[in-house]
Amino acid sequence: MFLDFFLLLRQHHLPVTLPEYLTLLEALRSDVAEPTIDDFYFLSKTTLVKHEQHLDLFDRVFGLFVTGRESVGAEGLPDIPPEWLRDAMQRSLSDEEKAALEAAGGLNALWERFRKLLQEQDERHEGGSKWIGTGGTSPFGAAGYAPEGFKTDKGAPGKGSGRALKVWEDRAYKNYADDIELNTRNLKMALRRLRILTREGADNELDIDGTIDRTSRNAGMLDIQMQPSRQNRVKVLMLFDVGGSMDEHIELCNQLFSAARYQFKHLEFLYFHNCVYETLWKDNTRRKDRIPTWEVLHKYNKEYKVIFVGDASMSPYEITAPKGSVEHYNEEAGLVWLNRFREQYPHLVWLNPMIPAYWSYTQSIDIVRKWSGNRMFPLTLNGLTGAMRSLKNPKVTFDV
16 A cells, blocks of 8 residues: 555655655554554655655645545545544534534444445436535535535535535645745755855864774774864855846845845845946945945955846846946946956856746846856746856856
8 A cells, every 4th residue: 555655656756765665664663643644644744755845746646645546436445444534533523513423324324325325326416415426415525515524526616515524635735846936935945055065173073983983993992083163165245236127026135135144154245236337335325335346356256156136127238338327427338347257256147036938038138148158047946046056067057
């Protein structure tokens, strides 16, 4: 039974491994959970699911498994004794619902009637009081009016009395995907992919492997070895586009900035509008206190990973032409300054909060994408993950 469950998960491309399956079996043998559907669901999900984006798929496959793999015949029913359901149901029923259940002969009688009807019924039935169907008063089916019973159609719109004793496959999680927009819950995890851990400083951490090795070489006499703790030494320079069309992305950029401040010990940040020119600024409330871009290029060396954050949506002349800026008469084109950044920092990416499907319709975005060598990534979970990989390996690019 459980091997079929494991194979069904693998068939639907859930990354479930054999050691995890063996762990699940060991947990079942150890009686860490009660023999109920709900407890088996939570135990198997805890043991087998490693990432939240797989929760929805796991729920659907689990529902497929316990309902007989989409079979409606009696032979397709899972071999689940009624007592597996009784305790969980009794806890969730009101006194009125318990009385209605007892009036029907109890859960055992209801279960046996359900099995017999499945064996006898050979066609769809709508309305009525006996067969399994829809819109009737039978205790079995969907969208009916019986005060007690089983709901058999997970896709039914729920127009009945809503009193089914068990709603199979009532998924509690909505789908997760790689293209969802970021939030504080998953943003920090994506940024962690850029960590470069090194051991520097005083020996303040126990070296377990070294201690075991030296103790073994010392005829069993304990020889404790220490080592410096691992520190994230990556250096990041973030340049944020502010104002104009970026106003609608303020909340997302705030979350990105907060997560970056939490994740990177060596983080520097500056602001620009639309495109980089001869000056940048550190404080938007004191925007007149500008920092020469040449000073930035000389202050931060090539060890820094540079992350531009902006929608790159502007007039093409703001990038390609001198005096093209909407704020001042810039003597050199924005593309000249962008090229200087590209020459100074080999590890550079551009994060764009705009949906990638719209990129090809904006000429300025296309210019910036080509300038970055297709290292412009969307501000989504998948996009930020790709950007962090690209900062480690510039050959990693993003194609729309």
